[in-house]
Amino acid sequence: MLSLHHAGLIDAPSLSPLHGEVTPGEVLAIVGPNGAGKTTLLTMLSGFRHSQLGPVTLDGWSLDAWTPEALAGRRALVAQFEPTGFDWPVRDLVVLSGDPGEAAVAEIMGQLELACLAERGVSSLSGGERQRVMVARALCQLAAARRDHDRDGGLLLLDEPTSALDLGQQQRMMRLLRRLAVERRMAVVCVLHDLNLAATYADRVWLMAAGKRVANGTPRQVLETDRLALTYRADLMALDREGESPWLALRP
């Protein structure tokens, strides 16, 4: 379990102290306008940025106390796409940070519809295909650790994993993440721009604005039309759903 005990950052970009938990089996969506601190928060959750206030702990231990290798067996990060320096073949790139064995790699590649791209170089792929490759790499990393230690769980951190995906791919990606959370007891933290995806697939939502978490709860509690219109300075209309958070659309 990942816990924040008034964790935050003082340096720019700053992050006001946060308290909370991400538990195995749940999908947490982090949403908010540009520059709200979503990516900064995600890199702090992964331990790349050290909290300068209270600690961030994983399974009861401060992230700073873990060795990089041990931590890599428990959490993986999919950052927004960075060029990979050289042109890696997809089959090599997905096992770069952990090789769970041929069968498991094939299963993960199949889940992300990458099997036919295995021999291609990353530079020849479309943005959406690259995004799926990077998610497959993170899943291979966690699967390798799972195989070596025969345990489920793990923390998967994703920064806008659907930003370049088409509609169907978005749906399949979010369904896959949900399934991994439930079946593998993973904790999935996902920065999302699409609030309807957050409303549909997340168990909980953190709404960020100007380095602060301004709302925390179920999608229905957090994704209120008036609050979102104010936070995003957007003219929104809502399509009410029975017992669920409303669908949101932009007014022309």
Added chain:
Amino acid sequence: MDMSLPRAGVGGVSRRRLTRRFGVLGGLLLALLLGLAWAAASGSLGVSPVEFVAGEVTAMDWQVWWQLRLPRLLLGVLVGAMLAGSGAAMQGLFRNPLADPTLLGLASGAGLCVAVWVVLFPGSDVFGLYGQFVAGFLGALGVCLLVFGLARRRSGSGAVLTLLLAGLAINTLAGAGGGLLAFLASDEQLRQLSLWGMGSLAHSLWGATLVALVLVPPALIVLLRRARDLDLLQLGEATAHAAGLDGRRLRRRVVMATSLGVGTCVAVSGIIGFLGLLVPHCLRLWLGPGHRLLLPASMLGGALLLVVADSLARVLAMPAEMPVGLLTSLLGGPYFLYLLLRGRQGC
């Protein structure tokens, strides 16, 4: 918390990849041994393996071969392996196929000190035959300490950029200093400096070779041990960190090993052009970008190329000899252009 986790994925390298790795490295090693045998036999004082086995080598031949040829061959292997290996590592560290070992300013730092030695202390006999070597080594060491200080101090994604810019500044400064000294130099000193700048193994003596034998292999081993970390770094700093990489440690070790190893090489052999850029680049086109294969292959390939080029430099203009750096640049430049024009940049 289980702190004894092994590095994920180490046990999962498939048999196919292992076979390929051994095949490629075995082939390169064999080629290097053949290249060495040819280099040992060629030129004005060659001793071929056949003569050696048949016992047809006179004591005089043997003495000359031992004193001149053997240190030269060893130095060729060490310098070639170091330049190409550190080229591959620097390209990995900077995530850019245009990086090479001279990027940090080591060669120009060494060049400046050699110029100071040659121009300002002409005829000085303090270090005997090793004057230029000592000056070059001190210059490279100075730059090495400066760069290492920078690599230690900075962290995060800006650190690599700082190194790059510092190298640029050092190169510019040393170039200006060298230019000033060239302005003051006599014609004979100018010739000496420009020959040094072309790079050559002709002055290899046992003393310099022994220094290289002590300093270069540890640097090569440090680089080889960082191969997986260099692979991870290709994912970007934040993702690589989440995959188990300690970026600061990687930067420190690669910069330290490169500074020490390349500094030594530049001191003993001057600036041998293109090797550090060309060998890893060509091998990457063939083998792919994974450093676990690319690094050792570059080292073997660099050693092979330099040993063969050095023998060619001896043989082509006999009894005189060309500076080998000139030859590697003359051969390497057009080949590099050909690769680019063929449109298979690949990286």
